[in-house]
Amino acid sequence: MSYQIPKFRHPDLPVNELGYTKADYEGAISTLCAGCGHDSISGAIVKACHEMSLEPHKIAKLSGIGCSSKSPAYFLGKSHGFNSVHGRMPSVVTGAAMANRELLYLGISGDGDTASIGMGQFAHVIRRALNMVYIVMNNGCYGLTKGQDSATADAGSASKKGDPNPFAGIDLCSLALQMGATFVARSFSGDKTQLLPLIKAAISHRGFALIDVVSPCVTFNNNPGSTKSYEYVREHAEATGTVDFVPIMHEITTQYPPGTTQEVTMHDGSVLHLHKVSETLDPFDRVSAMTALEQHRNDGSILTGLIYLDKNSRDLHDMLQTSQRPLNQLDESDLCPGNKMLVNINASLR
């Protein structure tokens, strides 16, 4: 058993605009089960942050409890991290984001942490439009406690030693749309080609961005009968279209035939190309997105890709008109307006 990743790296690793290689965004060696989908998602996060030239110290990764919530130890080893109480990651992110809007908030959660114990927190953090990326590593079971069905397990899906699940699964994407999320996507840990641009787009989005990533539990939920196994998802996934992310200041090199692609400029200036988007979905229309999700669920297929994007999104800072500067940079003269101001305020109330 290896406890460390060897320190040697490929001598020709690409360097980003900050002079960092991918290795600078890695974390400790994973202790998750071999083949866990969560590790692939970690790999995609590392790649996205490297390719976007994000400064590691300007990222905060926060999580709750569970296999998913262990995974922030395995990426972004030089970023801020907070492992919170089960299901309470959204509250901690809210506090942190209110105190300092300059960091990228990366929330990592699982289906138990989000759809069971943290359901209330999840609903309200969306409703408040917190500026964060919320990634659910969704394996449909409680892997850390031996694989019981979770609240996102589909009705009829059977895990390794269980009976078919009698309850309907919670669709986190539908719920997020219902609660007013302005960026909703679903992907699959086994499809980095799709996952990577979605993570980048979510990072560029201002407001609440959810990516629900189906991430097979190789130990307890990768068996025939499960609807979250590698094989089942590969057979039943239907992409809404191809997403191509072009970072700000980069030349657009990909050429698509005219009329097949929609271009979206994100808040930070980067550009999203939505290619071959399915005819039944308008990803900029919430009703269309909700209908598409429902239809695919009825058909027994898994809708993946970018599902909904509000191009004019606002976030909590905009709504509450919070301080532009982080609280730790405000000194006494900013925080204490002085006696004269107090007198004025008191006078206005008389």
Added chain:
Amino acid sequence: MKPTDIKNPEYFHKVVDCQYACPSHTPVPEYIRLIAARRYGDAYMVNWHSNVFPGILGRTCDRPCEPACRRVRVEEQPVAICRLKRVAADNKGDIRERLPAIPKKKNGKRIALIGAGPASLTVARDLAPLGYRIDIYDNQFAGGGMMRSQIPSFRLPIEVLDEEVNYILEMGVNSTFDVEVDSLRDILNKDYDAVFVGTGAPRGKGLNLPGLEDAREHVFLGIDWLASVAFEHTDRIGKRVLVLGGGNTAMDCCRTSRRLGGEEVRVVVRSPFEDMKASPWEKEDAMHEGIPIYNNHVPVEFVLEDGKLKGMTFEKVEAHYDDDGKRSLVPTGEDLVFMEADDVLMAIGQENAFPWIERDLGIEFDKWDMPVVDSTTFQSTNERVFFGGDAAFGPENIITAVAHGHQAAVSIDLFCRGEPVTERPPPQVNLISQKMGVHEWSYDNAVEMDKRYAVPLAPLAASLKNRKVEVELGFDVDTGYKEAERCLNCDVQTVFEEVRCIECDACVDVCPTDCISFVPNREEEDLRGRLMAPASNLAQDLYVSMDLPTGRVMVKDENVCLHCGLCAERCPTAAWDMQKFLYNVTKAGQ
């Protein structure tokens, strides 16, 4: 690309860079692991079977394995493979019990070996255990050939040489020393079933420059002078010595001169320093002993005063390279440089000479007066006569001579049994899983970050006083262990079984050196640019799987794989396995 055929033994052989680069294909990682396990006798025997002279080579090998070491591609310095071999030899204990038994009843075949250098001794070592009667002839008083006459004792102590030469001579080999063979016809007339010529490249080249005639008393050919020192005919040299030439012989000449009274010893070479033929470490060793190397100096003439050698003049040049990399040395136009000298040693190369082979014996000679020898079978155009070592294709090195000897022995054995020599036996290959449990391997898969350890040296003053004091002290066992742990175990192969793969990407994510990619299949050139990291080292193969369920293929760039086993540890279905690949060149009679 087509799926890689890993059943072809040469595919994985090539991944073991050190072993592949070794002319004798010694299983390097195998013996390094034995050294780490402090099983020195076992490590020695792995070497002995493959390269016959572990103690000698552990001190003197040209080490083609080291520049090939994969470590050079991820850090600066290769594993000290050569000096680890010496650790095995120094600590092996008594291994005589483990040498092959020599049958009392012979097979009735008689073989003559001309020259008792590394090539001939290797032939003897392979054929004596098979029951051949072997007669070996040499003009020196003992066996060893150039290892005895040209390698100075401060690099190779005589006891080490004698021990390993005697292991072979004591196999019932009938040796005739101090006799110059001056006619191959006479040997052939003795009705040997086969004759092997391993007489080396015994003739030193000289430079016929103005003044040579009058200076002759103080001008020597390098290899002849070294032999004369080794055989104790020469025990001193002038205070000021010029050594001409930039190869390993020149390095041995200058360092020997320092020990025989040379105080101002200088090496002068025509080429730039980087182009010198000497191994980098031999140049370092010479400079460590206070010997300056003057490069880009072409010798012009010997300068005499009153009929006595005063020194030499040199013309300064610059190296120019044309588009094909061909070098020309262009004079800079500066004044000639004069260097004082009492004695001059010329070590500018050596060549073969076969005045003793009659030209009517059916042995064809080419336009360079070299025998025509088959590069696989080492047979000459007289089917009874085989060549090997420097005698076959010109000056090389000990390990190449050993490789020739093994192959010539295979040919001689086939020939004596009436079988075609062209039908070569395939290598002996073994591929075994190293899995001991979940995430547990029978080899030490952790990758050590230690820098290469330096071999300790005897104090300079003491070693310069006596040419028999060995300069290098060798690694002690603890340092030997640490150096052995630097080995990346490149023979433990990453073997991929596509039917088990579920394409979860775990191996891709964990691989520290980004060797593994899952991509749509393309032609090789195109594919090399589409991987996780560019596969720009074209000398290293891509390992390509059959098509996977998603239509992609697994492509592994072998170039900087650390053989750490993390891909196999993180694989949920054991599609990756770490399997030890043991490759042995098949020897005569096996």
